Amino acid sequence: MVSITSDFDHGNVRVINADRASDVRLEIKADGAADFFQWFYYKVEDALGVDLTMRLTNAGGASYAPGWTDYRAVASYDAETWFRVDTDYADGVLSIRHTPEQSAVFYAYFAAYPVARYQRFIEETKAHALLTHEIIGETIDGQPIDCFTAGEGALQYWVIARQHPGETMASWWMEGFLPDLAGDGAAAQRLRQAATVHVIPCMNLDGSRRGHLRTNAAGVDLNRAWRNTKSDKSPEVYCVRNRMRETGVDFFMDVHGDEAIPNNFLAGAQGIPSWSDRHQQLFDRYSALMLDVSKDFQTKDGYPIAPPGKANLDIANNYVAETWGCLSLTLEMPFKDANVNPMPDVGWSPERCRAFAREHLAVMAEIAGEL
Numbered sequence: 001m002v003s004i005t006s007d008f009d010h011g012n013v014r015v016i017n018a019d020r021a022s023d024v025r026l027e028i029k030a031d032g033a034a035d036f037f038q039w040f041y042y043k044v045e046d047a048l049g050v051d052l053t054m055r056l057t058n059a060g061g062a063s064y065a066p067g068w069t070d071y072r073a074v075a076s077y078d079a080e081t082w083f084r085v086d087t088d089y090a091d092g093v094l095s096i097r098h099t100p101e102q103s104a105v106f107y108a109y110f111a112a113y114p115v116a117r118y119q120r121f122i123e124e125t126k127a128h129a130l131l132t133h134e135i136i137g138e139t140i141d142g143q144p145i146d147c148f149t150a151g152e153g154a155l156q157y158w159v160i161a162r163q164h165p166g167e168t169m170a171s172w173w174m175e176g177f178l179p180d181l182a183g184d185g186a187a188a189q190r191l192r193q194a195a196t197v198h199v200i201p202c203m204n205l206d207g208s209r210r211g212h213l214r215t216n217a218a219g220v221d222l223n224r225a226w227r228n229t230k231s232d233k234s235p236e237v238y239c240v241r242n243r244m245r246e247t248g249v250d251f252f253m254d255v256h257g258d259e260a261i262p263n264n265f266l267a268g269a270q271g272i273p274s275w276s277d278r279h280q281q282l283f284d285r286y287s288a289l290m291l292d293v294s295k296d297f298q299t300k301d302g303y304p305i306a307p308p309g310k311a312n313l314d315i316a317n318n319y320v321a322e323t324w325g326c327l328s329l330t331l332e333m334p335f336k337d338a339n340v341n342p343m344p345d346v347g348w349s350p351e352r353c354r355a356f357a358r359e360h361l362a363v364m365a366e367i368a369g370e371l
């Protein structure tokens with residue numbers, strides 16, 4: 001009989017019945033203090049050569065159930081190298097089928113990014129001479145909120161990731177972005193000359209460790225907490241917003257993943273009260289530059305545009321755009337694959353996230369002269 005556990009950093013699943021490997025019944029647990037759920041991450045042991053069929057029986061009630069269509073789960077033997085496995089979704093149940101070639105195997109919604117890995121990355125990143133590291137606050141669970149700064153230019157760039165802990169592609173993106181920002185590439189040098197770049201590699205460490213999809217330890221969706229942030233309920237946003245008030249903001253990017261849309265895309269802050277032609281021109285310019293440098297970027301798929309004045313100012317991107325009048329972007333990456341440049345074996349993947357981040361850095365450098 002196989003054994004299944006998710007009682008570890010970033011894990012999430014509830015075992016209903018694992019008596020028969022051909023019909024394992026699982027459920028995804030809701031974020032502790034909120035109703036959101038979609039992130040799953042668990043380990044199966046004693047599974048060598050076993051034909052596993054694992055059914056996530058409450059998938060139909062997940063926060064973004066349309067995200068299961070054409071979706072394939074990821075698996076890994078070492079929680080480092082991930083590959084896609086047979087998955088189908090029908091009648092509200094997500095079924096994952098796999099015959100492991102090793103005894104122990106991990107399954108997840110997307111390549112997992114536990115806090116332990118984050119901490120290793122932070123330690124490695126601190127070694128870069130051109131990056132300054134600072135702890136600017138503490139989460140509810142007492143974890144440090146890390147901030148890196150690079151460059152000495154007058155423009156103030158802010159790049160943040162992982163407000164939503166289940167969107168691990170944002171952390172893989174940071175693994176490409178931060179080392180490149182600290183490196184001797186031409187774009188990084190140009191960007192550091194033009195701007196001071198502030199980077200929050202993980203906004204939601206508590207939700208990450210707890211295996212949440214969307215919220216922090218208090219059940220707060222951080223990306224709905226920017227206008228009325230509270231130091232006790234959303235300290236992560238509170239301390240970043242305070243720091244932004246000290247520096248000002250000339251460019252903002254908030255990095256996410258989208259459950260349903262099978263492509264990379266940007267969301268602007270259309271719909272904020274102060275939206276102007278200049279806002280639109282900068283948004284279009286950034287998009288055009290990305291289309292030039294990236295095979296993985298596109299502008300056809302994306303969110304509906306909010307009507308004038310109807311933007312939700314609790315969302316980071318809108319709040320920052322309205323407060324500082326700057327180019328402000330939400331970047332969304334897929335859980336599935338980028339249909340403009342599909343790679344069926346891996347789908348959208350950690351390696352592709354890292355490469356995509358380096359393309360964004362090039363465009364951030366390019367657009368500095370126009371901000």
Ligand SMILES: [Zn+2]
Nearest residue numbers: 164167256257
């Ligand atoms: Zn998100």
